[in-house]
Amino acid sequence: MWLLAVLLPSAFPLAAGPAQPGAVQLLQWEGPVERPTFGNYVGEPDIAPELLTEGFLAAHPDIRWRREGLHAFHHQRYEEAHVLFRRAAGYADKASMAMLAEMYWKGLGVARDRPIGYAWMDLAAERLYPNFTILRERYWGELSAAEQQAAIERGQALLAEFGDDVAKPRLERVLRREGRQATGSRTGSVGFVRIVPMTGPMAGKGQVMRAEDYYRREYWDPERYWAWQDEAWKAPQREHVEVGDVEQVRGGD
Numbered sequence: 001m002w003l004l005a006v007l008l009p010s011a012f013p014l015a016a017g018p019a020q021p022g023a024v025q026l027l028q029w030e031g032p033v034e035r036p037t038f039g040n041y042v043g044e045p046d047i048a049p050e051l052l053t054e055g056f057l058a059a060h061p062d063i064r065w066r067r068e069g070l071h072a073f074h075h076q077r078y079e080e081a082h083v084l085f086r087r088a089a090g091y092a093d094k095a096s097m098a099m100l101a102e103m104y105w106k107g108l109g110v111a112r113d114r115p116i117g118y119a120w121m122d123l124a125a126e127r128l129y130p131n132f133t134i135l136r137e138r139y140w141g142e143l144s145a146a147e148q149q150a151a152i153e154r155g156q157a158l159l160a161e162f163g164d165d166v167a168k169p170r171l172e173r174v175l176r177r178e179g180r181q182a183t184g185s186r187t188g189s190v191g192f193v194r195i196v197p198m199t200g201p202m203a204g205k206g207q208v209m210r211a212e213d214y215y216r217r218e219y220w221d222p223e224r225y226w227a228w229q230d231e232a233w234k235a236p237q238r239e240h241v242e243v244g245d246v247e248q249v250r251g252g253d
Contacts, residue, residue, distance in 0.1 A: 046232070047219070059178030060219070062093035062171055069096060078109025089123075091174070092167035094233065097124035098132050105139065114139070115147050119155030123162055129233040172222040179220040 047063075057064040069084030082103060088096035097120050103109055105117035118139045125132040143151060160166070218228040 046228075051219075055178075056219075059174060060171075061174060062088050062091040062096075064088075065091070066093050066096045066099075069099065073099070078103065080109075082109045089120075089162050090167060091171040092162075092164055094124045094127065094129060094132060094229075097121070097162065098135070101135070101139070114143060115151035115154055116158075118143060118147075118151040119158050122151075122155060123158060126164055127230065127233070131233070168222075168226070171225075175220055175222050175225060179215070 052063075057067075065084045065088035069081045069088060072078075072084055073081035082100065085096040085099045085103075089100060101117045101120035101124060103117075104113045104120060106112065118136070121132060121136045121139050125136040140148065140151075218224045
C-alpha cells in the first residue's frame, strides 16, 4: 500500500493537536510504510522501484506527476509543485488533490484561498478515503458561513474537471493504450517474455525484468487498478504517528 504519510514532509502538520475536554479527537495520518528502494530510486508501495521505467511512468501519469510534484515540493519549488500536482489530479490522483488542498489552505506557492482549499480536499475525499475525509470535515468546520457557500459554488468547476466521472476515464484510456503494447501471446500471456530496461534504476546493468511483474493486472487493468488504490487508501488509521520527510525520487538539483 501507499499512504500520504510517507510522502508528506514534516513541514505539513496534518495531525490533530491535543484533544480538549469533550472535543472530538481527529485521527492522525497512517504511520510510516515500508517502501522498496533500489539505489537512489524509491518505489511506490507494492511497485518495485525497478519497474518505474520511463515507459511505466508514461503509462501511469497519476504516479509520474505526483512523484515529480513531491520532489518539487520537498525542494520548496511550490509553484512548480502546484502545476505538477494539478497534472496528476487530472488523472484522478487523490493524494495530489490533497496536496493541492493543503497548498491553498496554507498559501504555499499560491494565494491563500480556504474555500478552494476545501474544494480540493472535498475532491480528495470523493471516494471516502478516511484520511482525506477527516481533513475535509476539519476544513469545513474552520470555514465561515460565507466561505462555506463560496467553497460549494466555486468547487463546481473543479468537480467538472477533476471529479472521478471525468478524471478516471482519462487515466483508463492511457492504461488501455499502453497496456496493449505488451508483447506476448494473443491471449495476453507474457509469461515467457523478458524486458531489458533502457531507463530506470536497472538500465545499463545487464539485468532483465519479468514481464509478468511489469504487466501485473493491478497496474494495467483499469478496474483492478482502482480496486488496488481503494485497498491501499482505506487501510486502518493509527494515532500518534509522526509524519516523515519526503524521499527523493530522482537526481538532485
